[in-house]
Amino acid sequence: MTNIAAAASPSAETAALPTQLAKGFVDRLVIIIPYLWLLFFFLVPFIIVFKISLSQTAIAMPPYMPVLDFSDGISGYFAGFRELNFDNYTLLTQDALYFNAYVTSVIIAGISTILTLIVGYPIAYGMARAPATVRPILLMLVILPFWTSFLIRVYAWIGILKPEGLLNELLLSLHIVSDKLQILNTYNAIFIGIVYSYLPFMVLPLYSSLEKMDYLLIEAAKDLGCPPTSAFWKITFPLSLPGVIAGCLLVFIPAVGEFVIPDLLGGSQTLMIGRTLWNEFFNNRDWPVSSAVAVILLLVLIIPIMFFQQAQARAQEQGK
Amino acid sequence: MIRKALWLSATSAFLTLFTMGGHAEDRVVNVFNWSDYIDSSVIEDFTKQTGIKVVYDTFDSNEILETKLLAGGSGYDVVVPSGNFLARQIQAGVFQKLDKSKLPNISNMWDVISQRTAKYDPGNEYSVNYMWGTVGIGYNVKKVQAALGTDKIDSWDVFFNPDTLAKLKDCGVYVLDSPADMIPAALKYLNLDPNSTSADDIAKAEEALLKVRPYIRKFHSSEYINALANGDICLAIGFSGDVFQARNRAEEAKQGVEIGYSVPKEGAQIWFDQMAIPADAPHVAEAHELINYMMKPEVIAKSSNFVLYANGNKASQQFVDKAILDDPAIYPDDATVQKLYTVQPYDPKTQRIITRTWTKIVTGQ
Numbered sequence: 001m002t003n004i005a006a007a008a009s010p011s012a013e014t015a016a017l018p019t020q021l022a023k024g025f026v027d028r029l030v031i032i033i034p035y036l037w038l039l040f041f042f043l044v045p046f047i048i049v050f051k052i053s054l055s056q057t058a059i060a061m062p063p064y065m066p067v068l069d070f071s072d073g074i075s076g077y078f079a080g081f082r083e084l085n086f087d088n089y090t091l092l093t094q095d096a097l098y099f100n101a102y103v104t105s106v107i108i109a110g111i112s113t114i115l116t117l118i119v120g121y122p123i124a125y126g127m128a129r130a131p132a133t134v135r136p137i138l139l140m141l142v143i144l145p146f147w148t149s150f151l152i153r154v155y156a157w158i159g160i161l162k163p164e165g166l167l168n169e170l171l172l173s174l175h176i177v178s179d180k181l182q183i184l185n186t187y188n189a190i191f192i193g194i195v196y197s198y199l200p201f202m203v204l205p206l207y208s209s210l211e212k213m214d215y216l217l218i219e220a221a222k223d224l225g226c227p228p229t230s231a232f233w234k235i236t237f238p239l240s241l242p243g244v245i246a247g248c249l250l251v252f253i254p255a256v257g258e259f260v261i262p263d264l265l266g267g268s269q270t271l272m273i274g275r276t277l278w279n280e281f282f283n284n285r286d287w288p289v290s291s292a293v294a295v296i297l298l299l300v301l302i303i304p305i306m307f308f309q310q311a312q313a314r315a316q317e318q319g320k
Numbered sequence: 321m322i323r324k325a326l327w328l329s330a331t332s333a334f335l336t337l338f339t340m341g342g343h344a345e346d347r348v349v350n351v352f353n354w355s356d357y358i359d360s361s362v363i364e365d366f367t368k369q370t371g372i373k374v375v376y377d378t379f380d381s382n383e384i385l386e387t388k389l390l391a392g393g394s395g396y397d398v399v400v401p402s403g404n405f406l407a408r409q410i411q412a413g414v415f416q417k418l419d420k421s422k423l424p425n426i427s428n429m430w431d432v433i434s435q436r437t438a439k440y441d442p443g444n445e446y447s448v449n450y451m452w453g454t455v456g457i458g459y460n461v462k463k464v465q466a467a468l469g470t471d472k473i474d475s476w477d478v479f480f481n482p483d484t485l486a487k488l489k490d491c492g493v494y495v496l497d498s499p500a501d502m503i504p505a506a507l508k509y510l511n512l513d514p515n516s517t518s519a520d521d522i523a524k525a526e527e528a529l530l531k532v533r534p535y536i537r538k539f540h541s542s543e544y545i546n547a548l549a550n551g552d553i554c555l556a557i558g559f560s561g562d563v564f565q566a567r568n569r570a571e572e573a574k575q576g577v578e579i580g581y582s583v584p585k586e587g588a589q590i591w592f593d594q595m596a597i598p599a600d601a602p603h604v605a606e607a608h609e610l611i612n613y614m615m616k617p618e619v620i621a622k623s624s625n626f627v628l629y630a631n632g633n634k635a636s637q638q639f640v641d642k643a644i645l646d647d648p649a650i651y652p653d654d655a656t657v658q659k660l661y662t663v664q665p666y667d668p669k670t671q672r673i674i675t676r677t678w679t680k681i682v683t684g685q
Contacts (some may be wrong), residue, residue, distance in 0.1 A: 057668050059412045063390045097676070100685055185538075268497075268539050271683045282383035283499070283675045285390070286668070 046298070053291035054084035064287050088292040098276060098293065102300055105273040108187070108262075109255035112194035116202045116251045117244065119195055124206035124243070125236075128213070139207070142200050154193055154264050161189050161265070185267035193261040198254070202247040209243030210236070253301055273297055347372040349606035352388075352396040354593065355380045355542075356565065357451070359626035366613050372606050380542055389414045389598060396598055397607035400450050403440035403592040404500065408665040415446045416599045422608040423448070425615035432657075433632035437592050439662060447594035448611060449632030451561070451624070454652070454660060455501050455589040458544065458563030461578040463491045463554035476509040476584045479557060482531045489535040492553030497539035499678035501589060502529065502557065504663050508587050514661045517670040526677045539682050545569070551577040559591075560649060561629035568628070581649045583656055590660035592632070 051068070058065040066080035092098045127138045145153060160166045161184040171177045183189050213236065221231040237244075259274030266272075273293065280290035347370075351363075355378040363374045377396070379385050382405045388394040389401075389409055401409060409415060420426060426448065433449050441447045457473055465471040467487045468478070478484050485493060496502055504514035506525035516522070537553065544556035548566035550573075556563070560581060567579035595614065597607045614620055621639030624631045628644065630651050637645055644650050652660070666674055679685065 059408060059668075061390050061392050061412055061414060063412065095676070097679065097685060268682045269684055271679075271685050276679075279675055279679060282381075282387055283678075284668070284672055285386065286672070 046295075049291045050295055051084070052287055053088055053289075053295050054086065055288045056083070056087070057286050057288055062287065063285050088289045089296075091289060092292055092296065097271075098273075098296075101271050101273045101276040102297070104271055105256045105258075106300070108190060108194075108272065109252050109258070112191050112198070112255050113248050113252040115191055116195045116198055117248060120199055120202035120206055120247065121244075123199075124203045124210055127203070127207050128210035129215075135211075142203050142207075146200070150197065151260065154197065154261060157189070157193055157196065157265060158184060161192070184265060187266065187270070189265035190262050190270065193265045194251075194255050194258065197261060198251040201250040205246035205250065206240060206243040209240045209246075213239050249305065253305075256301060257297060347603070347606055348375060349373070349397045349603050349610050350375045350377070350395055351610065352377045352379060352385060352394070352399045353450075354378060354400060357400075357593075357627055357629075359623050362614075362619055362623055365619070366610060370609055370613070372609060374610070393600060394598060395602060397601040397603045398595055398597060398610055400593050400595055403437060403594060404663050404665045406447055406594050406596060407440040409596075410441060410446050414598060415596045416601070416604070417445050418448070418597065418611070419608060422605075423612045423615065425612050428615055428617055428633050428635035430632050430634035433592070436590070436662060437594060437632070439664075440592070441594065447596040448615060450593045450595050450614065450620075451627065451629035451631050452590065452592045453560040453629045453650075454583050455496070455505065455557065455591065456560060456563070456581055456583045456649075458548055458556045458558050458566060458579060458581050460491070460548065460551060460554040461580045462576075463551070464488070464580075467491060467554065471580070473580065473582045474585050476505065476586050479555070480506065480509045480528055480532060482535070485532045485535040485555075488555050489537075492537050492547070492555070493535055494538045494540060494544040494547055494553050494556040494558075495536050496544075496557055496559075497541050497682070499674045500663060500666070503674060503677065504589055504661070505557070508661065509584075511586075514587075514589070515664045517666065519673060522670075522673055522677055526681060529681045533681060533684075548579055549573065549577065551575060561627055564628035564650065583649065583652060583660075585659070587659040587661055589663055590657075591663070 052064055055064040055066060057063055066083045068077055068080045123142075127135060127142075130138055158165075162168075163180045163182060163184070165184070167183070168177075168180045171181065183192070217235050217239075218231055221235055222228070226234070257274050258272065259278060262270045262272050263275065277290050277293045277297075280286050280293060284290075349372050351374055353376070357378070358376075363376055366372065367374055382402050385399060385401055386405055386409060388396075389399065390412060406415075429448065433452060434444055437447070437449055438444055457476075457479065459473055461471045464473065468484065478488075479493075503522065503525045506528045507514045507516055507521060510524055510528060512521050512524065542562070544553065544558050545562050545566045546569075547553045548556055548558075548563065549569035551570070560583075563579060563581040567581070570577035570579050595611050597604060597611075601607055614623075615633060617633060617635040618639045620631045620633045621636040624636065625641050625644060628650060630644075631640075648656065
């Protein structure tokens with residue numbers, strides 16, 4: 001935040017005219033809105049969850065203690081702080097279940113992200129190279145599925161993938177397979193569900209970076225005798241990298257915590273962190289432990305991304 | 321269980337959006353009950369007679385209901401938890417005591433049931449019974465006959481004996497995704513106390529369930545209704561009324577599927593769903609009116625006739641269809657009732673062991 005304030009202030013200092021002053025103020029206001037958003041809808045809820053993760057379960061409403069409030073005065077409020085501890089985090093290390101669930105989730109999300117990229121890249125590329133008049137329609141077609149409830153779309157996949165479902169009937173009638181394929185309730189069904197559901201999140205950032213690309217570069221490469229495949233890897237792909245990264249993060253992050261798709265399409269042997277969190281919260285009624293699971297999940301996601309961003313920033317500075 | 325719950329929360333969120341715009345002066349009561357658990361004309365009649373509008377919302381797992389109640393401010397006026405959940409929720413201070421002066425129809429209730437529900441709600445101060453039933457074995461008569469050479473199922477042995485269940489594997493076995501129902505059943509089969517909280521006993525139940533785990537196709541708490549009715553599976557551990565609903569659907573479909581239900585001779589769980597009023601209910605007077613209405617003999621009989629569960633209302637029995645009243649699987653005879661056991665709520669430590677055990681049984685980890 002300080003960086004941005006510092007970056008914004010020079011323009012305000014040099015401003016002599018009132019209109020320019022007003023402009024500086026508007027600039028700052030515009031910058032401050034996303035920070036306020038993050039403060040109220042990310043940081044504050046996170047602090048609440050973190051506080052619950054340091055509490056203990058209780059048979060009460062809400063089902064944990066201490067509940068920090070001012071009913072016992074300020075001293076009561078601070079007395080509550082002393083009861084907070086990290087026991088719930090210790091518990092997470094004592095059972096391999098949680099570690100396994102995190103690892104399975106990261107692997108499933110990783111594979112799904114790569115699959116989504118493989119499916120999404122040609123779509124985005126085709127859209128970006130389509131005539132400018134057609135592009136808005138193509139864009140519309142990518143966004144269109146959002147008009148139907150996510151849940152209903154995932155349910156539809158049950159009808160497609162189940163042993164007596166549409167896919168098996170089609171494959172059997174075309175004599176492509178001789179026996180019904182068991183897809184529903186397997187990991188493959190989870191991958192299909194995630195790739196399908198998150199595809200627009202991959203296609204849209206890819207499209208926006210590919211659309212900006214100057215295709216004269218490709219022509220120049222061709223003129224200089226570069227074969228199309230190496231022109232793609234040397235020019236198109238590196239230029240679309242910001243879109244690739246944005247798309248992958250947009251798919252990977254929600255996929256790690258995904259609960260609905262594995263629950264509906266996966267088999268009962270699927271152990272993902274979303275399900276583990278559900279069990280803690282609903283079956284054990286242990287809000288503190290489920291909060292601890294959520295805090296760790298956030299760290300698992302944020303720390304690699306922070307390292308990644310730092311590395312990128314360093315690479316950019318070196319590039320200058 | 322969870323799948324359907326997601327459906328329901330999606331639809332109920334949608335419904336809430338549309339029902340929020342009511343006039344402030346309208347008398348309203350917000351009800352949260354199990355899915356497929358009432359004859360909808362009962363609600364319509366109530367509104368006609370009293371002018372109270374009923375906002376009717378459904379859940380299909382006690383856990384969903386409990387989480388809403390524990391978070392507080394659920395906005396519901398009448399909820400219907402099962403006995404063992406109710407007991408813990410009373411301790412947590414979720415409910416208010418019923419004002420019995422506003423419930424004259426309470427005299428219709430059946431003492432046999434009230435005595436048992438008092439185990440969960442001492443003195444029945446917070447709740448009255450809505451419906452009750454058992455957890456038993458639902459099965460496809462013809463398929464079981466073909467696989468086992470007999471259609472007489474009267475023991476948990478058919479499920480807990482790995483050799484027998486192996487023969488049913490290919491035609492399909494579903495099990496409730498609910499440790500609080502399945503672990504006590506395993507304990508009962510092993511001739512142990514179904515309410516045991518000893519880690520050793522729970523480990524024995526785990527062992528028994530792991531032995532038959534390879535032959536179970538699915539753990540789910542409501543899908544077995546359709547699966548049984550369509551003839552997709554041949555055996556399900558499930559709730560009595562749900563199996564009867566499957567039986568009726570199979571009869572209507574006329575595909576030759578015949579469904580049976582058995583209360584195992586070793587003993588089975590008897591459960592009670594209880595109507596109660598949350599402490600922070602916004603429409604307490606209307607909630608009492610609704611509960612009192614539900615205790616009218618002809619009203620609750622209508623619901624029983626529709627959902628095929630027994631109710632805890634003695635006076636209603638003259639209005640219950642004879643076929644239902646005489647069906648020992650719905651209204652068990654005295655000898656069977658003696659063998660039914662209730663399940664008590666687990667303390668947090670045992671609950672953690674139970675959930676962990678269940679995760680191991682279901683996922684293998």
